[in-house]
Structures are given as structure tokens and as C-alpha cells.
Amino acid sequence: MDDRLKNIAGKAASIISGLACDYGEIRISSSSNMSIALSGKNVDLITTGESSGGSVRILKDGAWGFVSFNDIDRVEYFAKKCLSIASHINAKERSDIIRSKPVKNEFFIKTDKDFNDVSFDEKFALINSYNDILNSSEHIQTTNALYRDIDSKYFYLNSEGSEIFYDKKYCGISLASVAKDGSIIQPFHESVSGYGGYEIVEDRYDLAEKVVKTAVDLLKAESLPGGTYSVIVDQKLSGVFVHEAFGHLSEGDSIHENERMKKIMVRGRRFGPDELNIIDDGTIKGLPGFIPFDDEGILPEKTYLIKKGHLSGRLHSRETAYKMNEPPTGSGRAINVMRQPIVRMTNTYIENGPCTPEEIFDSVDKGVYAVNVIGGQTNLEMFTFTSGYGYEIKRGKRGRMYRDIILSGNVFKTMMNIEMIGNDLKMFGGLGGCGKEGQGPLPVSFGGPHMLIKDVLTGGKQ
Amino acid sequence: MTSIISIIESNVPEEASWYDLIEIKSESTPISFKNNRIHSIFEKENHGFGIRINIKGRTGFSYTNDESKIKNAVKRAVDMSPYCEIESFTLPSSAVKVFEPYDESISSFDPDEEIQKGSKAIGSILKKFPGANIDLRINMSAGRMRIINSRGVDASYRSSYYSVSLSATVISDKGTKLDIWESRSSLYPVKYEDLADMLIEKIGIASVEKNTGSGKIPVIFSPKAAAGLIRIAAGGLNGRSVWKGISFFAGKKGEQVFNKEFTLYDDPLLRDSPFSYPFDDEGTPGKDKVLIENGAVKNFIADLKYAEKLEIEPGGNGARGYASPPSTSFSNVVVKPGSTCCSDMIKDMRRGILVEQFIGLGQSNTLTGDFSANLDLAYLIENGSITGRVKDCMIWGNLFDLLKGDVTLSSEWERRGSLYTPYIFFPSIDYMA
Numbered sequence: 001m002d003d004r005l006k007n008i009a010g011k012a013a014s015i016i017s018g019l020a021c022d023y024g025e026i027r028i029s030s031s032s033n034m035s036i037a038l039s040g041k042n043v044d045l046i047t048t049g050e051s052s053g054g055s056v057r058i059l060k061d062g063a064w065g066f067v068s069f070n071d072i073d074r075v076e077y078f079a080k081k082c083l084s085i086a087s088h089i090n091a092k093e094r095s096d097i098i099r100s101k102p103v104k105n106e107f108f109i110k111t112d113k114d115f116n117d118v119s120f121d122e123k124f125a126l127i128n129s130y131n132d133i134l135n136s137s138e139h140i141q142t143t144n145a146l147y148r149d150i151d152s153k154y155f156y157l158n159s160e161g162s163e164i165f166y167d168k169k170y171c172g173i174s175l176a177s178v179a180k181d182g183s184i185i186q187p188f189h190e191s192v193s194g195y196g197g198y199e200i201v202e203d204r205y206d207l208a209e210k211v212v213k214t215a216v217d218l219l220k221a222e223s224l225p226g227g228t229y230s231v232i233v234d235q236k237l238s239g240v241f242v243h244e245a246f247g248h249l250s251e252g253d254s255i256h257e258n259e260r261m262k263k264i265m266v267r268g269r270r271f272g273p274d275e276l277n278i279i280d281d282g283t284i285k286g287l288p289g290f291i292p293f294d295d296e297g298i299l300p301e302k303t304y305l306i307k308k309g310h311l312s313g314r315l316h317s318r319e320t321a322y323k324m325n326e327p328p329t330g331s332g333r334a335i336n337v338m339r340q341p342i343v344r345m346t347n348t349y350i351e352n353g354p355c356t357p358e359e360i361f362d363s364v365d366k367g368v369y370a371v372n373v374i375g376g377q378t379n380l381e382m383f384t385f386t387s388g389y390g391y392e393i394k395r396g397k398r399g400r401m402y403r404d405i406i407l408s409g410n411v412f413k414t415m416m417n418i419e420m421i422g423n424d425l426k427m428f429g430g431l432g433g434c435g436k437e438g439q440g441p442l443p444v445s446f447g448g449p450h451m452l453i454k455d456v457l458t459g460g461k462q
Numbered sequence: 463m464t465s466i467i468s469i470i471e472s473n474v475p476e477e478a479s480w481y482d483l484i485e486i487k488s489e490s491t492p493i494s495f496k497n498n499r500i501h502s503i504f505e506k507e508n509h510g511f512g513i514r515i516n517i518k519g520r521t522g523f524s525y526t527n528d529e530s531k532i533k534n535a536v537k538r539a540v541d542m543s544p545y546c547e548i549e550s551f552t553l554p555s556s557a558v559k560v561f562e563p564y565d566e567s568i569s570s571f572d573p574d575e576e577i578q579k580g581s582k583a584i585g586s587i588l589k590k591f592p593g594a595n596i597d598l599r600i601n602m603s604a605g606r607m608r609i610i611n612s613r614g615v616d617a618s619y620r621s622s623y624y625s626v627s628l629s630a631t632v633i634s635d636k637g638t639k640l641d642i643w644e645s646r647s648s649l650y651p652v653k654y655e656d657l658a659d660m661l662i663e664k665i666g667i668a669s670v671e672k673n674t675g676s677g678k679i680p681v682i683f684s685p686k687a688a689a690g691l692i693r694i695a696a697g698g699l700n701g702r703s704v705w706k707g708i709s710f711f712a713g714k715k716g717e718q719v720f721n722k723e724f725t726l727y728d729d730p731l732l733r734d735s736p737f738s739y740p741f742d743d744e745g746t747p748g749k750d751k752v753l754i755e756n757g758a759v760k761n762f763i764a765d766l767k768y769a770e771k772l773e774i775e776p777g778g779n780g781a782r783g784y785a786s787p788p789s790t791s792f793s794n795v796v797v798k799p800g801s802t803c804c805s806d807m808i809k810d811m812r813r814g815i816l817v818e819q820f821i822g823l824g825q826s827n828t829l830t831g832d833f834s835a836n837l838d839l840a841y842l843i844e845n846g847s848i849t850g851r852v853k854d855c856m857i858w859g860n861l862f863d864l865l866k867g868d869v870t871l872s873s874e875w876e877r878r879g880s881l882y883t884p885y886i887f888f889p890s891i892d893y894m895a
Contacts, residue, residue: 045786047524067504067507069507070510120542178829338508384835404827406834406856
């Protein structure tokens with residue numbers, strides 16, 4: 001490892017232990033990054049680079065100061081500056097946080113094949129071979145094939161005496177085809193990523209095949225007429241729903257700052273059928289939402305947000321845990337060391353239920369099968385998602401293909417309307433990640449089994 | 463500072479056709495109020511270098527934020543260049559600082575004063591709506607960019623930016639939630655008491671709940687909402703998507719695609735906008751460019767790479783941070799205002815909707831102009847006056863079809879971030895409640 005970084009970390013540990021504050025932490029990192037982006041038949045861009053950075057966060061007399069910087073050699077200067085900022089605020093209502101036992105540990109990502117040992121030629125050839133597949137139809141107008149790896153050495157130090165080192169290795173690919181026929185332009189994309197080595201991105205030819213086939217098939221798909229339908233959601237849409245619609249509501253900051261949410265998000269209250277269990281778990285190795293510790297030095301855990309249909313927990317940073325008088329969950333995450341930790345999800349999913357996918361399909365006489373997702377947005381209890389594509393369901397069988405399926409509604413009503421939960425849980429990640437308060441994309445994963453939901457409102461021509 | 467040039471000059475191989483280096487330095491101080499009270503003050507410093515080197519026609523790129531490691535970045539850029547595409551554009555040979563998007567008074571930014579201003583604005587809303595939950599974000603940043611290239615350019619300019627964003631959440635007695643926000647940005651610290659007054663007025667109007675049936679309905683988009691729609695349309699005028707053939711406007715230069723009322727341009731030289739610049743991040747001078755003129759496609763925006771591919775004159779639309787190569791990007795997008803007064807638009811409406819905020823706009827297949835959105839904040843207009851708020855409803859349609867048909871633009875306009883737009887009225891849009 002970089003001796004310079006180690007030396008600075010040593011200095012930082014003694015600085016933070018000696019500062020006159022309620023709580024303080026220093027995070028520093030040094031990382032290198034490579035990305036290869038191809039588009040159509042061309043190389044779009046190749047980027048390699050290295051960066052270092054750090055931040056100091058201090059709580060003093062109930063007020064927060066935060067300073068971030070590139071020049072990590074001057075960490076002592078920035079720590080003093082941060083202390084003076086925090087001292088400067090005259091907080092009427094004091095902030096406070098949950099205290100924790102110090103953590104002294106080193107974490108390393110296990111890889112089958114370290115991407116640092118793979119030549120540039122090999123990486124270039126691999127992403128080119130995926131791009132060739134993405135281009136392999138006459139209907140393809142253009143493509144985007146992206147490879148990215150990030151290797152980051154990260155030190156976390158706090159005034160409780162925590163000294164943590166993490167050698168982070170993350171890589172992934174994103175594959176997109178854009179099909180065109182006359183005035184119809186139809187993009188489709190998939191992405192995989194995770195903490196680990198080059199094995200994450202190897203042998204993904206099937207994924208590339210699926211992307212190009214779906215984009216081309218969508219050219220012939222019809223728009224779903226607007227209305228109210230029984231909808232079977234696939235595993236990915238289940239996952240995005242649980243992340244976007246319910247996961248964000250379970251974040252402590254959205255609850256304690258909002259009187260209405262405080263009244264709704266009550267422990268023990270029923271939110272869905274008995275078969276519904278929703279979990280956030282940062283301990284699952286390999287997945288994009290894996291964290292050995294959060295960016296406040298708290299160890300992650302498996303948190304049940306919904307257990308047997310009832311609200312049983314929520315996600316907390318040190319600050320929201322204190323405010324709501326609940327245990328921290330290791331959910332204080334920052335997109336990099338130059339940003340401050342806020343309450344975030346990790347790997348969020350709906351647990352398997354009792355039904356086979358066949359049973360779910362067989363139970364639907366007339367409805368819609370919604371697959372994959374293009375995007376989603378929520379405003380606390382209201383959500384709007386655009387599904388990637390879907391099919392008509394008639395007497396349990398798939399019929400014609402639909403595109404632009406826009407699902408909208410009230411989160412709580414929709415959760416109560418979950419009628420069947422499958423037993424085929426699958427997790428999804430990708431280079432996209434999650435965005436919140438300008439911090440994105442943060443690596444997360446999400447997933448669930450197939451589910452049947454009744455009375456879902458869809459937009460579209462009537 | 464000449465040392466940077468000598469470091470590059472001594473490390474760039476002789477066979478290189480050209481190089482350029484961008485240095486970006488910024489300092490910012492965000493202040494945030496959460497839950498009606500001051501929460502935190504941050505200070506951020508960011509500094510880095512990005513370098514492009516063209517060897518035998520192919521351009522490699524790398525970056526670092528450590529000045530002592532520029533040599534390594536040069537080597538990485540050289541190593542990567544054989545894998546990159548042939549690019550035969552020429553770098554600019556001069557970059558003139560005709561103005562700076564900078565105002566000296568940014569240095570008068572005082573966190574204490576800002577905290578007082580913020581507390582006052584929050585207090586004025588709480589006085590009217592004691593149950594409101596208010597967040598306020600203030601940001602000040604000042605920076606400097608420098609561009610150096612092998613054709614002799616060594617130019618820099620300073621920039622300053624101040625922004626304020628005020629948002630309120632109010633729950634009515636009936637349990638209806640209203641999230642409403644207003645924001646403003648400038649080159650220097652500005653007053654914003656009026657933002658609080660605007661929120662107070664809008665919360666008042668929105669407290670009356672109204673319903674109207676599904677079907678086709680006339681819709682006015684306020685500049686805040688119109689900005690989102692215009693961003694979808696403008697996306698297709700980006701030279702990159704035109705060249706890739708995935709833009710609605712590709713191959714339509716000179717063609718009448720929209721109503722003749724509609725004119726849109728890109729202008730990096732507007733003096734009052736913090737999104738302006740004298741030259742772009744490749745050193746290309748900024749130019750005012752009409753992209754859609756009276757409904758006809760006139761031009762596209764492009765960085766040097768796509769300007770060459772599309773055979774158009776680069777107008778200063780290459781943007782980058784230090785950690786990425788340039789990409790084609792808008793400066794200020796301006797929609798030319800019309801002649802109808804916005805109050806007349808409302809006065810003449812028997813039954814219709816005024817949209818302020820969306821949820822989920824831009825998630826659809828926007829390449830083809832399709833949009834669909836939940837209306838986060840929209841008002842019902844009945845017999846020429848705003849009578850209350852409509853909620854739990856959606857609108858959808860195709861933006862390009864709408865702009866081709868009947869469209870009326872107001873004579874008033876507003877800057878929303880980097881977008882200047884009037885109120886936009888369409889006589890018939892699909893609506894579902």
C-alpha cells in the first residue's frame with residue numbers, strides 16, 4: 001500500500017483523538033479508476049486516473065462542521081478549520097449522535113481474479129466482444145458498452161478510537177443497445193457490478209444477447225392502454241419497488257423530519273400481507289450494497305423493515321438513531337470520502353414467499369406482466385415507475401408485448417394490494433446505483449421474487 | 463505556474479500531434495438548514511488536472527488531483543491513446559477572456575449573515591404556517607479554470623456562484639401532504655425574502671383541494687415545470703445524439719418540426735447567468751447559437767469532436783471536470799418568449815390546469831419525446847381564476863407532437879438554473895385523475 005497514505009492516516013488518528021469536540025471523524029482515501037466506453041462501432045472514451053481526498057466531520061456543542069479536500073497532506077490544517085466552523089454555529093437545538101464501541105480492523109475484498117492483474121488489452125477485448133453482440137442486429141442504431149473498475153484504499157478514523165482500513169475493489173459493466181425503425185427509437189440496457197474482481201464482468205455474453213434482443217423486440221411492442229390492472233411484477237421490478245417506494249421511506253431521516261411519516265411509519269403497523277418480509281442487509285459479500293462498515297464506523301447488519309407484513313425496523317445513521325432513540329443499523333453512507341454520510345440503503349429485498357411463479361401466472365385471468373425498469377421516482381407516499389417492457393396476460397399465458405408501461409400509485413395502498421409472493425428471489429445491482437441529496441450513484445442492490453399486485457394504475461392512451 | 467507547462471512539455475512524446483491540459487480549482491461553502499433550523503456548514507476544496515494527448519491522430523486521456531503526479535497522468539494518457547478513435551479536429555489557438563462569470567462581491571459571502579437571512583426566511587413561513595417543515599440550502603462557490611494547449615493557449619477565468627433553495631412540507635388538516643420548493647442562483651449573494659413570500663402564497667392556494675375529470679384538458683406549464691419539458695426537447699439537439707442517429711432532430715436541418723412560435727437557442731455569453739463562460743473547457747470561444755428558429759431546425763450544439771463529425775462550427779459547448787474528457791453540453795438554454803401575458807392565459811381559460819412541479823418526468827422514452835408524469839403540484843383553473851390544487855393525477859403525451867401543434871408562449875420569462883423559459887400553454891393534453 002501507499003506509504004504516504006498510511007503515514008497520513010497515522011497522523012490523522014492522533015489529530016482526531018486530541019480534538020476538543022463531542023465527536024469527530026476523519027476519512028481519507030486514495031483511489032485509481034479505469035473506464036472504457038464504446039458506442040456504436042467506436043471507442044467513446046477511455047479514462048484512467050488517480051485521485052486522493054479526505055474529509056473531517058466534527059460535532060461540537062451540538063453543531064456540525066464538515067470540511068472536504070483533495071490535499072490530504074494538510075489534514076491537520078483542515079481538522080482545525082473544521083473545528084472552528086463547528087464552534088462557530090450557535091445551534092439553538094443541539095444535534096447529537098449515538099455513540100459506539102471503537103472498531104479496529106482491516107477489510108479486504110476477496111477476488112478470484114484481481115482486475116489490477118488483467119492487462120488493458122484483455123479488458124478492451126472483453127468489452128469489445130460485448131459491444132459486438134450489442135451491435136448484432138440490423139435494427140441497432142447505436143450502442144453503449146461501459147467497463148469500469150475502481151480500486152480504493154480507505155482509512156476511517158474517529159474520536160471514539162476507531163481505526164479502520166478498507167481495500168475496496170469494485171467493478172462492473174453496463175450494456176445498452178438502441179434500436180431504431182423509422183421514427184421509433186427504443187433503447188434498452190442492463191448492468192452488473194459488485195465488490196470483487198474481474199470475474200464479475202467475465203462471461204456476460206448472455207446478458208449482451210438479451211439486451212440487443214429486447215431492444216429490437218420492443219420496436220414492435222405496443223403501448224399499454226392506460227387503466228387499472230392486475231399486474232405481475234418480475235424480480236427486478238419487485239426489487240426497484242421495494243428500494244424506491246418503501247426503502248426510502250424507511251430511511252430514518254425521512255421519518256424523523258416529517259410529522260406525517262412519523263404517524264404512518266409506526267412499528268407494528270400492518271403494511272402488507274403476512275407473507276411480506278422486507279430486508280436491508282449490508283453484510284452480503286459480493287453484492288454492490290456490501291459494506292464491511294458504514295461511513296460512520298458502524299458495522300452493518302441484517303435489518304427487517306417489514307416482518308410478516310408489519311413494520312419492524314428502519315435504517316439509521318448515528319444522528320437519526322439518536323433522534324428516534326433506536327439502535328443504529330450501519331446505514332450512514334457517503335458516496336466518497338469527500339461527502340458526508342447520510343442514511344442510505346445497502347442490499348434491499350423482499351424475501352421469498354410461498355408461491356411458485358407458475359402458480360402466480362395461473363391465477364391471473366386478465367392482466368399485465370411488467371418486466372424490468374427504466375426509471376422510478378417517488379414523493380414519499382406517491383410513486384411513478386416506468387417498466388422496461390411487459391406482456392399482456394390472458395388466462396395465465398403471456399400475450400402481446402408492451403412497452404412504456406408506466407405504473408403509478410400510493411405506496412401503502414399498493415403494498416396492501418400484494419396478493420401473491422413468489423419463491424424465486426433474485427438480486428440486481430449495476431453501475432447505476434442510487435441517488436439522494438446529490439450523492440449518486442451509490443452502489444446498492446435490490447431484488448425480490450415475482451409478485452402479483454391487484455389494482456395498479458397505469459398511464460397511457462385510453 | 464509555468465512549471466506545469468514545463469512538466470508537460472518535457473514528458474509529452476515528440477510524436478504527439480497535440481495536447482491540452484485543464485486545471486480546475488474550486489472552493490465552496492454550503493450551509494444547510496434542516497427541519498426549520500441551522501444544521502451544518504461545510505467547506506469544500508477541490509483541485510485537479512485532466513490531460514489529453516493526441517498521438518498519430520488518436521487522443522488518450524488521464525487525470526490526477528496531485529500536481530506532483532502530472533507526469534504519471536501524461537504517461538497514462540500516452541499509453542491509452544493507441545486504443546482511442548482517430549480525431550482530426552484542431553485545437554483553438556487562442557482563448558480570450560472577454561468576460562468572467564464572476565462577481566467580486568462573492569467574497570463578501572458571510573456565513574453569519576446567511577444564517578440570519580435563512581432564519582428570517584424560515585421564520586416568515588412559520589409565522590403563517592406553524593406546522594410547516596422547512597429545509598433551506600445555501601451554497602457559495604468560487605473557482606478558477608485554466609486551459610493550456612500545444613497551440614499556445616494558456617488562458618484562465620474565475621467563476622462565482624451563489625444559490626439558495628427553499629423547500630417546505632405542509633400537511634393539511636385532512637392529511638394531504640404538500641411539498642413545495644423555490645430556488646434561485648446568481649453570480650453573487652442575493653436577497654431571497656421574496657422566495658419565502660412566494661412559497662407562502664402558493665401554500666395558501668394549494669390548501670384548497672379540487673378535482674376534475676379525466677380526459678383531454680388545456681394545460682399551462684409554469685417556467686419551473688416548463689424547464690423540465692424543454693430539457694427533454696433540448697436533449698435531441700445535442701450533436702452527440704444527432705451524430706448517433708438517435709435524436710428526433712437528426713437529418714432534419716432546415717425542416718419545420720415545431721410551431722413557428724417556438725425558437726430556442728444556446729447562449730454562453732449571457733452576463734447575468736452563473737452558467738455562462740467566455741470560452742469552453744476546450745478553449746473554444748462561446749457563441750450565441752439559434753438551434754430552433756420559428757419551429758425549424760437550424761443548428762446543433764457540439765464539442766470539438768462532434769463539431770468535426772457533423773461538419774458544424776464549434777460554438778463553445780465542450781464541458782468537462784478534470785476527471786473526464788470533454789463532452790457536448792449546453793450552456794444557457796433560452797426559449798424565446800411570446801407575446802401573451804401569462805395572466806391573460808389564465809384569464810382566458812374556462813377549465814384547465816397550471817402545472818408547477820412533476821414527479822417522474824423524463825423517465826419515459828424521452829428520445830422520441832414521450833413523457834408521462836405524476837403532478838406533484840398543479841392548480842385547477844376555473845373560469846379564468848386559480849381555484850385550488852389537483853392531486854393524485856397524471857399527464858402524458860408526446861412533447862414533439864405538442865410543440866408541433868397549438869402552443870402559446872408567455873411574454874414573461876424566468877431563468878430556472880441554466881434554462882430561460884416563458885410559461886407554455888398547450889390547449890389539449892391527456893390527463894387522468
